[in-house]
Amino acid sequence: MSALLKRASRALPWIAALALLALVLGAVPLRDAAVFLSRLDMADILVLLAANGLVLLVLSGRWWILLRGRGHTIPYLTLAGYRLAAFGVTYLTPGPQFGGEPVQVYLPEKLNGVPRHSAITAVALDKSLELLVNFGVLLGAVALAIDAGMITGQLRQEAVALSVTLLALPVAFLAALWFGRSPLSALLSPVRRPPLPTRWHQSAANLQRSLHDGETQGGALLRKHPRTVVAALGISLLAWAGMLAEYWLALHLLGLELAPVQTLALMMAGRLAYLAALPAGLGALEASQVLMLGAMGVDPAAGISISLLIRARDLLVALVGLWWGARLVRRAHRHPESASLPDRLPAVSTHSHLITRRRPLMTTKNRWLIGLALIAVLVLMAGCQPPVVPVPPAGQPAAITQEPVEEPVTVTLAYNRFLNTSFTDAPAPIAVIRAEVEKQYPNIEVQLNLMPDTINGMREALAVWITAEDPTVDIYGMDMPWVLEFGQAGWAQPLNDLVPSLDEDFIPAGVDVFSYQGQHLGVPFWSSISGTFYRKDLLEAAGFEPPATYDDMRAIAEAIMAENPDMSGFVWPGTKDEALVMHWSEFLLGFGGQYFDEAGNCAMNSPEGVAALTYVVDLIDSGVSPREVTAWAGEEARSRFVEGNAVFLRSNHDIATWLDDPARSAVAGKWAVMPNPAQPDGQPMGATGGFAFAMNPYTDSPDAAAKVLQVIASEPVQKGFAMAWGPVQYYNGLYEDPEVLAANPNADTIQPLLETATARPPSTRYAELSDIVQEEIHSAITGIKPVAEALDSMCQRIDALQQ
Numbered sequence: 001m002s003a004l005l006k007r008a009s010r011a012l013p014w015i016a017a018l019a020l021l022a023l024v025l026g027a028v029p030l031r032d033a034a035v036f037l038s039r040l041d042m043a044d045i046l047v048l049l050a051a052n053g054l055v056l057l058v059l060s061g062r063w064w065i066l067l068r069g070r071g072h073t074i075p076y077l078t079l080a081g082y083r084l085a086a087f088g089v090t091y092l093t094p095g096p097q098f099g100g101e102p103v104q105v106y107l108p109e110k111l112n113g114v115p116r117h118s119a120i121t122a123v124a125l126d127k128s129l130e131l132l133v134n135f136g137v138l139l140g141a142v143a144l145a146i147d148a149g150m151i152t153g154q155l156r157q158e159a160v161a162l163s164v165t166l167l168a169l170p171v172a173f174l175a176a177l178w179f180g181r182s183p184l185s186a187l188l189s190p191v192r193r194p195p196l197p198t199r200w201h202q203s204a205a206n207l208q209r210s211l212h213d214g215e216t217q218g219g220a221l222l223r224k225h226p227r228t229v230v231a232a233l234g235i236s237l238l239a240w241a242g243m244l245a246e247y248w249l250a251l252h253l254l255g256l257e258l259a260p261v262q263t264l265a266l267m268m269a270g271r272l273a274y275l276a277a278l279p280a281g282l283g284a285l286e287a288s289q290v291l292m293l294g295a296m297g298v299d300p301a302a303g304i305s306i307s308l309l310i311r312a313r314d315l316l317v318a319l320v321g322l323w324w325g326a327r328l329v330r331r332a333h334r335h336p337e338s339a340s341l342p343d344r345l346p347a348v349s350t351h352s353h354l355i356t357r358r359r360p361l362m363t364t365k366n367r368w369l370i371g372l373a374l375i376a377v378l379v380l381m382a383g384c385q386p387p388v389v390p391v392p393p394a395g396q397p398a399a400i401t402q403e404p405v406e407e408p409v410t411v412t413l414a415y416n417r418f419l420n421t422s423f424t425d426a427p428a429p430i431a432v433i434r435a436e437v438e439k440q441y442p443n444i445e446v447q448l449n450l451m452p453d454t455i456n457g458m459r460e461a462l463a464v465w466i467t468a469e470d471p472t473v474d475i476y477g478m479d480m481p482w483v484l485e486f487g488q489a490g491w492a493q494p495l496n497d498l499v500p501s502l503d504e505d506f507i508p509a510g511v512d513v514f515s516y517q518g519q520h521l522g523v524p525f526w527s528s529i530s531g532t533f534y535r536k537d538l539l540e541a542a543g544f545e546p547p548a549t550y551d552d553m554r555a556i557a558e559a560i561m562a563e564n565p566d567m568s569g570f571v572w573p574g575t576k577d578e579a580l581v582m583h584w585s586e587f588l589l590g591f592g593g594q595y596f597d598e599a600g601n602c603a604m605n606s607p608e609g610v611a612a613l614t615y616v617v618d619l620i621d622s623g624v625s626p627r628e629v630t631a632w633a634g635e636e637a638r639s640r641f642v643e644g645n646a647v648f649l650r651s652n653h654d655i656a657t658w659l660d661d662p663a664r665s666a667v668a669g670k671w672a673v674m675p676n677p678a679q680p681d682g683q684p685m686g687a688t689g690g691f692a693f694a695m696n697p698y699t700d701s702p703d704a705a706a707k708v709l710q711v712i713a714s715e716p717v718q719k720g721f722a723m724a725w726g727p728v729q730y731y732n733g734l735y736e737d738p739e740v741l742a743a744n745p746n747a748d749t750i751q752p753l754l755e756t757a758t759a760r761p762p763s764t765r766y767a768e769l770s771d772i773v774q775e776e777i778h779s780a781i782t783g784i785k786p787v788a789e790a791l792d793s794m795c796q797r798i799d800a801l802q803q
Contacts, residue, residue, distance in 0.1 A: 036254045036305035039464055044253045051249060052313055055242040056084065061235040062129060063104070066122040069228035072114045082107045085328055088321025091314060101127065103325060110332040128174055129229070133236035138268050139164065178223060243267070250309055255460050256293075256302055261631065266292050270310065285310065302452075407443065409704045413693070414449040414473040416458065422724035423658040424743055429525075432720030436711045444704050449473055453633060455578035456774075459767060466491045469698040474705040478522050478694040479578070480513055481766045486694070487516025488764070493695040494519035498706040501713050510730025514692040522692025523713045525721050527728045528652040530582060530686045531753040533659070535647050536672040538564075550590060550615060550677045557624050557647050569624035571637045572650035576778040579634055581770050582687035583650055584777050585760050587612040592681035595761040602795035604761075605788070608681075613780055613787045620781060630782050642667060650676070652689070653753055656746040657726040673749050675756045686756040765801055772797045 060080040067074060085107065086100030104123045108114040139160075247267045269292045273284035289303035413419075413433070422428040427435075434446045449472070451458045459482060465472050466489075478486060486492045495502065502511050502520050514522035532553070534546060538560050547553035557569030573579040588595075593608035603609070619625040629637065634651065641649035642659060644666035653673065662668040675684040693712055699705050711717060718731040723743045728750065734740055735747060763769040776794035779785040785793070 033301045033304035033308065036256075036302050037308065038468065038470075039255050040253055040309075048246070048250055048253070048309070048313065049316075051242075051246040052317065055239060055246055056080065056087075056317070058235065058239045058242055059083065062232040062239070063122060063126045065228060065232045065235065066125050067108070067114070067118075069225050070118045070121060072108070072112070072118060072122075074108060074112050074114075078112075079108075081324055081328070084317070084321040085325030086321070088318045088323075088325055091318035091321075107328055107332065111328065125229070125232070129232050129236055131169065132171065132174065133233065133240060134271065135169070137240055137264075138272070250306060254302065254305055254309070255464060256306070256457075266306075270307075408445070409443060409701050410445045410447050411437075411474045411701055411704050411708045412447045412449050412472065413475045413708070414451050414462070415477040415691075415693075416451050416453045418453075418725075419448060419477075420450075423655070423661065423726065424724060426723035426743060427720065429717070429721050429724050432717055432724070433708070433712060436714065436716050437708055440711060441704075441707050444707060446708060451477075453635070454575075455479055456576075456771075462491075466696060466698065471696065471698050471700040473696055474699040474701055475693050475695055475708060477691045478514070480527075480688070480690045480692075481578075481760060481770065483514055483516055483521060484764055485767055487519070487521055490697060491694075492516075492521040493697045493699075493702070494521065495523070495695065495706075495709065496520050498695075499523060499709050499713050501710065505713065505715070505732055507730045507732060510690075513690065514694075522694040523709050524690060524692045524730045525712060525718070526654070526725060527688070527690035527730065528654055529688055529728070529750065529753045529757050530586060530650065530652055530676065531673045531756075532676050533641060533649040533651060533655075533671055533673045535560075535644075535667065535670055537670040538647060546672070546674050547677050549679050550587075551679070553648060553677050554615075554619065554624055558622075560647050561624070566645065568626050568640055568646040570619060570648040570650070571625060571632075571640045571646040572629055573632050573634045573637045574620075574625075574629040574778070574781055575631050575633050576774045577633060578770060578774070580777055581760055581773045582689065584613075584616075584773060585687050585758070586650070586676050586685045587616055589685040589758060590676060590678040590682040591615070592679060592683075602798040604798075605791035605795045609791055610788055611679075613777065613791060617781055617783075617787060630778065641671075644670075653728070653750050654726050656749060657744060660746065673746075673753070675752055684756045685758045686753045687760055688757050763798075763801075768801055769798055772801065 057080055060076065060083045063083060064074070064076055064079050067079070082104060086103040088100070089103055090100035101123050104126075105116065105119040108119050108122075109116050244264065244267060248263050251263060251266075266289065269288040270285055273288040286304060286307040289307045291303070293303040413430075419430045420428050430446070430448050437444050437446050451461055458477065459479070462473075462476055464470075478492060496519060499520070502523065506524065510524045510527065511520055514520065514524055536546075539546065539556065542556070542560055542563070544556045544559070547556055553570065561567050561569050572583055574583075585595075588604060588609055591608045591612035593606055593612055594603050597603040620627055620629065626640075637649060638651055638655055638658075640646045641651075642655075642665045656673065659665050659671050660668050676686055678684045693709060695702070695705050695709060715731060715734075718729050718734060719737060719740060722729050722734055722737075722740045726744050726747075735744075741747065760766075761769060761773070772794055776785070776790045776797075780787050780790035
């Protein structure tokens with residue numbers, strides 16, 4: 001019975017890990033993760049493995065320096081091999097990144113004659129400095145995330161408390177060594193006492209003596225050779241820089257472009273997952289990446305893809321480490337000197353049997369686990385290859401047939417989570433679409449493929465799918481500025497013959513903006529115009545009229561903030577996304593600037609442009625706009641205003657319904673909206689935007705996709721959008737419907753904004769132009785570049801792009 005319980009206790013962590021992993025994978029379809037992994041080719045994988053190899057080599061430097069500090073010089077690559085073997089044991093040991101330390105003590109003692117107390121000293125200091133730097137970086141990451149507005153409210157205090165507590169552990173241990181204490185050996189004192197069996201009692205006594213000697217020497221090393229410790233810390237920081245670069249490279253190759261603070265936060269979440277008492281953090285790693293990316297507005301499937309990539313890499317390294325460790329242990333068994341360490345240190349590791357004299361590392365008992373891990377690595381590596389899908393001949397779109405769809409078929413519609421959101425009591429648009437499709441075509445099921453909230457993330461995902469001629473999605477949301485690019489590339493199936501009601505039922509201008517060379521590429525479902533929302537109650541109480549100029553707006557904001565210190569003056573989305581291009585356009589034209597001069601050259605670095613961007617930077621530096629706006633997408637800015645914590649908000653008009661919902665808004669009845677301000681020589685400008693649903697030319701269900709688009713173009717669905725989201729749709733007569741008017745009592749407030757409607761910078765290569773504007777404007781508002789330098793760089797790059 002005791003043997004059975006012992007086996008059950010060993011299996012429990014694996015059961016818990018597999019259950020958590022199954023839960024995460026059940027929430028995110030693996031096929032969605034495969035889309036990200038398919039972006040990798042074998043060259044990318046080799047580059048990532050090479051980068052990881054360099055990081056492992058650097059990490060060995062800290063241990064090597066500490067051993068040298070004790071007077072023991074072991075060849076660097078030999079020591080790196082020992083560390084690799086220890087990693088193989090650590091990775092498969094349930095618990096917080098411990099387990100391979102006995103290997104690091106045993107191999108130098110047995111193969112290089114390092115006294116045990118010296119080996120223990122080096123390993124204990126190596127692990128302590130590793131934890132010190134890890135938790136120090138964690139605390140720094142938490143501070144950066146708080147500064148960027150990624151961690152707020154009660155979570156802020158909890159994150160800081162956890163980080164400080166973790167950092168205090170290695171600091172306390174090193175401080176104890178410095179003052180001549182032996183904390184680890186002191187912890188073993190109770191273990192030495194009866195009623196332990198004599199053999200275990202003696203082993204615990206031996207272990208305590210070895211630890212005490214090691215800790216004593218460690219304290220002496222800290223006091224007498226501080227340069228050695230400082231050098232080891234430097235190696236740790238260098239290794240961390242390498243790990244961060246490797247992680248950024250992996251994200252980049254998967255098509256994920258995150259801000260530096262987001263990359264650091266995501267990586268730290270993964271590192272913390274390994275602290276869970278689960279083998280290799282199984283399940284915890286996947287959950288951490290999915291939850292963090294979801295919170296950042298990125299497709300959660302990307303979290304599974306990066307987790308699988310990390311998992312495959314670490315399993316491969318662990319297998320190599322176990323194989324190499326087996327060779328080293330066999331060599332150590334032939335060594336004529338002292339008995340093997342584990343016989344005398346039975347309590348050091350739950351995996352001490354892996355390195356005993358009597359049972360070699362690669363025992364029959366463990367081969368099933370190694371084999372299973374190897375199979376997992378091969379499967380994951382195979383998943384990184386582009387999926388094999390039935391597609392038409394290269395360069396040819398799928399033929400559109402008009403044969404009726406009789407068999408059950410699923411049409412996948414790709415858009416962000418807002419399609420499943422309603423700002424009123426009306427059903428969410430996706431529910432309306434599904435209901436109407438089921439009514440007209442019972443055999444067609446509409447499946448929502450959630451995409452990132454960010455415009456850049458949506459476009460990158462679509463670009464990968466369509467350039468690969470991948471039928472993963474049948475219908476997708478297309479942003480207005482993409483029309484020219486997608487039309488030229490043939491990324492959207494023309495709809496003139498497939499959805500003929502577009503010309504009959506929609507306002508021509510609304511259809512034309514989603515057309516290319518006379519071909520309609522999308523069914524419009526949402527359009528937008530930007531304006532400035534403000535707290536009319538606060539302005540009236542302070543005796544202010546709505547501002548006409550930007551200077552007026554800043555003065556009003558500062559005056560109200562002086563009376564309300566917790567209030568933000570002006571909030572807007574400043575993260576590196578398409579919204580930043582829209583708002584930059586509004587500031588630029590509002591200060592009298594222009595996009596291009598008469599010769600077609602970029603003119604955004606004119607004196608007016610410099611004045612506009614300087615104003616924006618000053619808003620942040622002065623605190624009128626909170627510094628975290630540079631990391632905010634639209635929802636974060638809107639939430640600050642809706643919660644009643646901001647005076648002015650730059651946003652699209654479609655939030656009007658949300659603002660007046662007393663159940664979700666603290667400013668219901670207290671707000672108003674106006675055209676964006678302008679300086680005396682500028683023009684009020686509201687950037688236009690909008691989305692339409694387009695058809696993937698490589699869909700494997702073209703007839704069913706066309707039927708779904710016809711349903712989306714119908715009055716019931718267009719009305720559903722208006723009821724759930726508010727204006728604006730382009731469907732004729734929609735805003736004469738009594739129900740629509742009742743659901744949109746603020747529809748009349750949009751008319752003044754429409755009079756300022758202006759397009760974003762025009763370009764035949766808009767996606768690249770947008771990326772340039774985002775990068776340079778963001779570099780200025782975050783302080784990376786001076787204003788003039790950022791604008792000059794932007795115009796140079798845009799002019800080169802336009803040539």
